[in-house]
Amino acid sequence: MSTSRGSNVRKRPQKHQNRTAFKNDLHDTSHKTKFLNSLEVTGVCARCKDIIEWKIKYKKYKPLTAPRKCVTCEQKTVKYAYHLMCTQCAKDKQICAKCCKPVESTVADVVEDSQNADLKEMLKDLPERKRRTILRHINKQEDGQQKVTPEIMAKLEKMLSETGVDDDFNFSDEDDDFPESDDQSI
Ligand SMILES: [Zn+2]
Ligand SMILES: [Zn+2]
Incomplete structure (x- = not known):
């Protein structure tokens, strides 16, 4: 790589480099972490899936202690943390159980x-x-x-x-501002 820009070019190698990717179960072999790692995030859109998986990976996921009220059928049928809607309602309406927007296929x-x-x-x-x-x-x-x-x-x-050249498509890429932490209280 060649660069002629300014002086903010690192001249020495990075002192500490992670040799392996972050692992949430390296020092924590609890059942909870094991269970969460095995949890398959379903019923949500790709973006919400990313968010929830991110929470699991970095141990920010707080499972529900009791079912929550679904915003649609108003029954206590929401079993998953961060979901606003129960699995059935989300499925019937074909929308994301978390952000309630239409689910796009992956x-x-x-x-x-x-x-x-x-x-x-x-x-x-x-x-x-x-x-x-x-x-x-x-x-x-x-x-x-x-x-x-x-x-x-x-x-x-x-x-x-x-590929390799910056794309000139006129689509804003709303996927780039992630992760966010707006719903910690749920
Ligand atoms: Zn419902
Ligand atoms: Zn969503």
């Missing part, structure tokens, strides 16, 4: 469904951020159906050819 779902081997290969080579952009296109069909149109394939090809 990249994996769409790729599975489309059975499009080319698409699978192409998405594999894209950085995560661009993959999400493509996914947003796939989810944004006028008829509400999720499908991979020729236009999307063309965009995807363009993206692949530009």
